[in-house]
Amino acid sequence: MSSRNEILSKIKQNQPDLLPLPDLSVLGTEQYDLVQKFTEILEGIGGKVLQVSNFEEIKKYIISNYPINARVISTLPEFSENKDWQIADPHKLKDADFLIIKGQFAVAENGAIWLTELEMGQRVAPFITQYLAIIIEKSAILPTMHQAYEQIGMSDYGFGVFLAGPSKTADIEQSLVLGAHGARGLVVFLV
Amino acid sequence: MKVALFIPCYIDQFYPKVGIATLQLLEKLGCEVVFPQNQTCCGQPMANSGYEHITGDCTKLFQDNFDDYDFVVSPSGSCTLHVKEHIPLKGKIYELIEFITDILKVESLEGEFKHKVGLHQSCHGQRGLKLSQMSELNAPFFSKPEQLLKNLKGLELVTLDRKDECCGFGGTFCVAEEAVSVRMGQDRLADHLKNGTEVLTGGDTSCLMHMEGIIRREKHSIKVMHIAEILNQAI
Amino acid sequence: MKTHSEAAEIFNKDFDRTTWHDETLYFVRQKRDKAAFQIKDWELLRETASSIKNNVLSNMHDYLLQFEENAIKNGIKIHWAADAKEHNEIVYGIISEYYKGEIPVDTFKGMVKSKSMLTEECHMNEFLAEKGIEVIDTDLGERIVQLAEEPPSHIVMPCIHWKKEEIGELFHKHLGTEKGNKDPQYLTEAARQHLRDKFLTRPIALTGVNFAVAETGEFVVCTNEGNADMGAHLADIHIASMGFEKIIPQKKHLGVFLRLLARSATGQPITTYSSHFKKPREGQQMHIVIVDNGRSTQLGREDFRNSLKCIRCAACFNTCPVYRRSGGHSYHNAVAGPIGSILAPNLDMRANADLPFASTLCGSCSNVCPVKIDIHQQLYKWRQVLVQEGYAPASKTLAMKGMSTVLSNPGIFKFSGKVGRMLMDKLPFLVNNNMNPWYKQREMPEPPEESFRDWYKKNRKK
Numbered sequence: 001m002s003s004r005n006e007i008l009s010k011i012k013q014n015q016p017d018l019l020p021l022p023d024l025s026v027l028g029t030e031q032y033d034l035v036q037k038f039t040e041i042l043e044g045i046g047g048k049v050l051q052v053s054n055f056e057e058i059k060k061y062i063i064s065n066y067p068i069n070a071r072v073i074s075t076l077p078e079f080s081e082n083k084d085w086q087i088a089d090p091h092k093l094k095d096a097d098f099l100i101i102k103g104q105f106a107v108a109e110n111g112a113i114w115l116t117e118l119e120m121g122q123r124v125a126p127f128i129t130q131y132l133a134i135i136i137e138k139s140a141i142l143p144t145m146h147q148a149y150e151q152i153g154m155s156d157y158g159f160g161v162f163l164a165g166p167s168k169t170a171d172i173e174q175s176l177v178l179g180a181h182g183a184r185g186l187v188v189f190l191v
Numbered sequence: 192m193k194v195a196l197f198i199p200c201y202i203d204q205f206y207p208k209v210g211i212a213t214l215q216l217l218e219k220l221g222c223e224v225v226f227p228q229n230q231t232c233c234g235q236p237m238a239n240s241g242y243e244h245i246t247g248d249c250t251k252l253f254q255d256n257f258d259d260y261d262f263v264v265s266p267s268g269s270c271t272l273h274v275k276e277h278i279p280l281k282g283k284i285y286e287l288i289e290f291i292t293d294i295l296k297v298e299s300l301e302g303e304f305k306h307k308v309g310l311h312q313s314c315h316g317q318r319g320l321k322l323s324q325m326s327e328l329n330a331p332f333f334s335k336p337e338q339l340l341k342n343l344k345g346l347e348l349v350t351l352d353r354k355d356e357c358c359g360f361g362g363t364f365c366v367a368e369e370a371v372s373v374r375m376g377q378d379r380l381a382d383h384l385k386n387g388t389e390v391l392t393g394g395d396t397s398c399l400m401h402m403e404g405i406i407r408r409e410k411h412s413i414k415v416m417h418i419a420e421i422l423n424q425a426i
Numbered sequence: 427m428k429t430h431s432e433a434a435e436i437f438n439k440d441f442d443r444t445t446w447h448d449e450t451l452y453f454v455r456q457k458r459d460k461a462a463f464q465i466k467d468w469e470l471l472r473e474t475a476s477s478i479k480n481n482v483l484s485n486m487h488d489y490l491l492q493f494e495e496n497a498i499k500n501g502i503k504i505h506w507a508a509d510a511k512e513h514n515e516i517v518y519g520i521i522s523e524y525y526k527g528e529i530p531v532d533t534f535k536g537m538v539k540s541k542s543m544l545t546e547e548c549h550m551n552e553f554l555a556e557k558g559i560e561v562i563d564t565d566l567g568e569r570i571v572q573l574a575e576e577p578p579s580h581i582v583m584p585c586i587h588w589k590k591e592e593i594g595e596l597f598h599k600h601l602g603t604e605k606g607n608k609d610p611q612y613l614t615e616a617a618r619q620h621l622r623d624k625f626l627t628r629p630i631a632l633t634g635v636n637f638a639v640a641e642t643g644e645f646v647v648c649t650n651e652g653n654a655d656m657g658a659h660l661a662d663i664h665i666a667s668m669g670f671e672k673i674i675p676q677k678k679h680l681g682v683f684l685r686l687l688a689r690s691a692t693g694q695p696i697t698t699y700s701s702h703f704k705k706p707r708e709g710q711q712m713h714i715v716i717v718d719n720g721r722s723t724q725l726g727r728e729d730f731r732n733s734l735k736c737i738r739c740a741a742c743f744n745t746c747p748v749y750r751r752s753g754g755h756s757y758h759n760a761v762a763g764p765i766g767s768i769l770a771p772n773l774d775m776r777a778n779a780d781l782p783f784a785s786t787l788c789g790s791c792s793n794v795c796p797v798k799i800d801i802h803q804q805l806y807k808w809r810q811v812l813v814q815e816g817y818a819p820a821s822k823t824l825a826m827k828g829m830s831t832v833l834s835n836p837g838i839f840k841f842s843g844k845v846g847r848m849l850m851d852k853l854p855f856l857v858n859n860n861m862n863p864w865y866k867q868r869e870m871p872e873p874p875e876e877s878f879r880d881w882y883k884k885n886r887k888k
Contacts, residue, residue, distance in 0.1 A: 123659040163698065172593055327793035329468040
């Protein structure tokens with residue numbers, strides 16, 4: 001505990017006189033066609049965006065694009081009745097092939113989707129799954145990060161993430177490769 | 192308008208033609224130009240090397256030479272910036288180009304210079320004195336040197352791949368970090384060569400001296416002229 | 427240890443590789459420009475971020491207390507480390523305590539770590555290795571340099587100095603990939619499999635911290651690969667190490683920083699994952715180690731304190747013409763590039779006295795900085811401090827004093843100028859030799875007949 005007080009008292013002694021915080025209200029005035037901007041940006045960073053009108057279309061898409069024997073997990077009863085995985089040891093999700101969840105809202109300027117652990121089922125789920133699908137309501141797309149944090153407000157969560165596209169790396173000679181450690185692919189269904 | 196000319200030490204000793212062109216150009220633009228005789232140097236070589244604390248005598252000498260004038264003009268962005276930041280004067284110092292565009296309010300110059308000209312933006316002129324917009328900023332374009340060059344008949348301004356990268360001179364950096372300094376100069380020249388520069392120009396003789404040293408060693412065909420020389424010859 | 431200029435000279439011996447290194451990084455700078463220029467309020471955003479950070483520096487003490495209080499409420503354990511050694515000991519202590527003082531050496535598999543420049547600064551991996559705890563770096567670039575037993579050369583792209591052929595060779599040796607295969611897709615897949623096994627078997631995960639929010643006690647970690655999350659959400663213990671300057675006042679300020687960070691770093695609109703850790707997972711322990719290690723001293727240096735505003739985007743690296751042509755290792759510091767050159771002297775003036783001189787003071791770094799740190803001005807100021815504190819070579823001081831004498835005496839100046847020109851004119855071998863670094867690869871200026879002042883006397887002076 002001695003270091004704590006020492007550090008804090010040195011900081012107190014050395015910090016400059018108080019300076020004011022800036023006004024953030026002047027930021028985030030961008031006007032976008034929200035669906036178009038979100039789609040353009042997310043596809044630019046490796047995600048796939050599909051506009052659908054109901055869950056049936058989503059099911060059809062999954063069946064025709066992923067193998068029958070894939071392990072599909074979901075927090076949504078429309079896709080899977082099984083909820084056991086949500087309380088199991090997270091390591092047991094190592095063979096999850098496909099996770100389908102609902103996102104709270106999305107951000108047009110950067111293609112990010114806000115998820116908390118409530119939507120994820122398990123914290124590790126959207127990362128450990130091979131492929132990820134997120135459903136977003138079109139009306140839940142906000143222009144910039146400023147509106148996004150306004151939306152989050154002081155809502156409580158243990159863990160939350162802005163997720164934008166599939167996992168990626170360019171560490172080898174700046175060549176973009178999808179699927180570094182997290183999901184190899186992300187498809188977003190706009191309803 | 193009466194102006195006092197500050198000719199930096201290395202221009203005085205190695206590039207008198209730049210000083211002469213500056214003086215003649217200012218005279219053509221209607222100025223009365225004087226050269227205070229006891230001037231030497233602004234002290235920048237010492238200050239940039241970490242020895243600002245021993246530049247007191249240089250500063251005093253500079254003030255003795257220039258305090259009687261409202262307008263001090265110098266054909267060097269780098270030295271001008273140093274004086275602006277470190278030597279309090281009764282009047283004010285201007286880099287040559289900014290003096291012509293901002294004080295003499297010259298919008299453009301009539302004349303002829305039939306060459307493909309590559310403009311080197313020296314960092315202290317550009318980022319220090321803001322003679323032109325910087326490529327890093329999301330802000331409207333402007334360029335004071337281009338404003339003066341672009342209307343000269345026959346002059347074609349070369350577009351570079353990297354329009355404002357440093358040439359690597361950097362004062363004592365050019366010898367202390369010789370390898371990187373030379374490599375930076377070589378890369379700047381490669382950009383000019385690739386894009387067809389015949390005459391390499393700029394507002395800082397120090398940058399030009401460095402690149403000219405490489406041009407002559409590597410026997411490139413690019414000719415080097417200070418912007419004052421081009422303008423003085425053209426009009 | 428080689429000085430920056432010595433190391434840079436070696437780096438530059440391979441002309442083509444220097445070209446490649448320069449062009450690769452300049453490409454990243456261009457991606458940054460493109461992303462930044464798509465935001466109409468970019469400059470206002472930088473100004474706002476700068477003001478927030480200025481406020482943070484001025485209210486650091488209270489924000490840290492507020493953060494601590496809220497984090498504890500959230501169930502996170504907070505530790506304070508005065509220096510690198512204490513940080514490492516705390517990390518070891520957390521592990522040791524979890525196993526009640528008896529780390530099961532036979533079955534214990536160690537730690538996975540996502541990118542944390544602070545642990546590089548503290549040399550934590552080496553410390554833990556000595557205690558028998560293996561640390562696996564899980565960022566692909568960091569894993570590559572770790573296998574090669576090198577430090578990262580760039581804080582965002584740790585192996586930017588490695589070519590894919592070399593990585594192919596390294597992976598062949600360590601991960602058993604097929605010989606000669608240099609395809610980034612193939613190599614990344616191999617690393618994915620290799621590291622997935624580590625994520626699934628390591629009980630301890632350590633991450634860095636990009637932002638810590640005083641208002642809520644949560645912290646944000648940004649990655650593209652997802653390695654921080656794979657580690658943290660599977661491990662029994664999550665340790666997050668942060669320099670105390672990572673604090674920001676309120677959650678809404680994240681909006682400003684997350685808009686700037688990835689665009690400045692790589693030209694992406696945002697990193698793939700911006701993870702907000704607020705409470706430990708059920709059954710998990712979460713610890714934060716708040717580290718000083720010289721930062722409180724830097725906070726007290728008026729000229730240098732705002733280097734603590736840095737959000738580690740490395741935009742200043744990518745734009746720096748010297749960094750691009752000398753490589754990260756020539757800076758011999760965990761953080762290289764322009765920002766490293768103003769941070770390092772605070773840690774050790776003697777060892778890092780060369781770094782503020784590894785710059786032409788071109789100023790591009792300050793222009794790309796998303797929090798508007800006056801980096802090139804600080805380089806200039808560190809030079810003054812280092813010389814005055816006696817860290818300049820005596821020969822240089824002598825030369826500078828000689829120069830000052832000549833330049834402040836017009837009589838001597840006029841005379842020595844003439845002598846100098848004459849020497850070069852008549853006896854070029856005196857200066858045109860390899861003892862003169864100018865002449866190694868450049869010609870000297872051709873000495874003119876007369877100086878400007880002589881011409882002026884003849885032609886203008888009445």
